[in-house]
Amino acid sequence: MQKASASAVHNRLYRERLRAAGGEEVLFQLPRETIALLDELKQRQGLRNRSQALLQLIEQGRATAQQTT
Numbered sequence: 317m318q319k320a321s322a323s324a325v326h327n328r329l330y331r332e333r334l335r336a337a338g339g340e341e342v343l344f345q346l347p348r349e350t351i352a353l354l355d356e357l358k359q360r361q362g363l364r365n366r367s368q369a370l371l372q373l374i375e376q377g378r379a380t381a382q383q384t385t
Contacts, residue, residue, distance in 0.1 A: 357372065
């Protein structure tokens, strides 16, 4: 029971640090093809994780949308 409690505290502190840095943890369900695309982009760009790859794609889409308006 103590192990589960320590894990819950660790997760809570992690999420508090994320929020303090202006971020938030989100869980997505994506098709395998999309995950493969994120993994490929992550590897090609030398990114640390899928979140960075997803953020990069979102920022590119945002930039494109702003150019068309």
